[in-house]
Amino acid sequence: MHQRPIGTATRGTTNPNRLRRMDRWIAATHGAALRRSDSPVAVDLGYGAAPWTAVELLERLRAAEPRTTVVGIEIDPVRVAAARPYEREGLTFAHGGFEVPLEGRPTLIRAANVLRQYDEGEVTAVWQRLCSRLAPDGLLVEGTCDEIGRRHVWVALGPEGPRTVTFATRLASLDRPSDLAERLPKALIHRNVPGEPVHAFLRDLDRAWATASPYASLGARQRWIAAVRAVSADWPLTDGERRWRQGEITVRWTALRPGG
Helix, strand or coil: CCCCCCCCCCCCCCCCCCHHHHHHHHHHHHHHHCCCCCCCEEEEEECCCCCCHHHHHHHHHHHHHHCCEEEEEECCCCHHHHHHHCCCCCCEHHHHHHHCCCCCCCEEEEEEEEEHHCHHHHHHHHHHHHHHCCCCCEEEEEEEECCCCEEEEEEEEEEEEEEEEEECCCHHHCCCCCHHHHHHCCCHHHCCEEEEHHHHHHHHHHHHHHHHHHHHHHHHHHHHHHHHHHHCCCCCCCCHHHHHCCCCCECCCCCCCCCC
């Protein structure tokens, strides 16, 4: 008997190249796991009304591991039918939800702009369900971005649970780092208030950004690197200048988790 998909249909709007920052980070940080896998499978969960993000995910991950295959999963069967003409070698589409209806366990599940439309109280259970579907070396990336992908925040989780939070932005359009707060994932967006760790982190990053203003004459990238290096003295970052140059900063989840 076919299991009813778990979850509810969301708005499904998307734009080409919207998830490039997330994809770029996944390829750089998770490429080794894809290469180690006997059969690397990535899931684009809730790709939306058009299949662009799944098509792009295949292209970007195959640059890291050419054997990678991508399955786009949507809870709306109409969207699945609309995506089928875009299937190709290595790319298929399936009807489903948070149960992730695959025979095996994927090496990656990407869920972008999906949980934003759920209640905060539902997030932990969804995370646990998705993490239980991962391969032992697998990764769940769940987050939110703006409509054209200039600002993005995501949580990376392994089978054991959340690991890191990444903030990524187009530096040329950045006024101050706390502008990214509007793109915090559902688990954190209501926690950006005094007394919560994520609020303190963004406050410190704003202060470092302001202090680094003399670097602005050298460009936004140099100013960002100086600001991130300054906050690294007080916050447990997991990346280095190579990622900072991309307009990213990644912090351990334990430092930002609500009430932590």
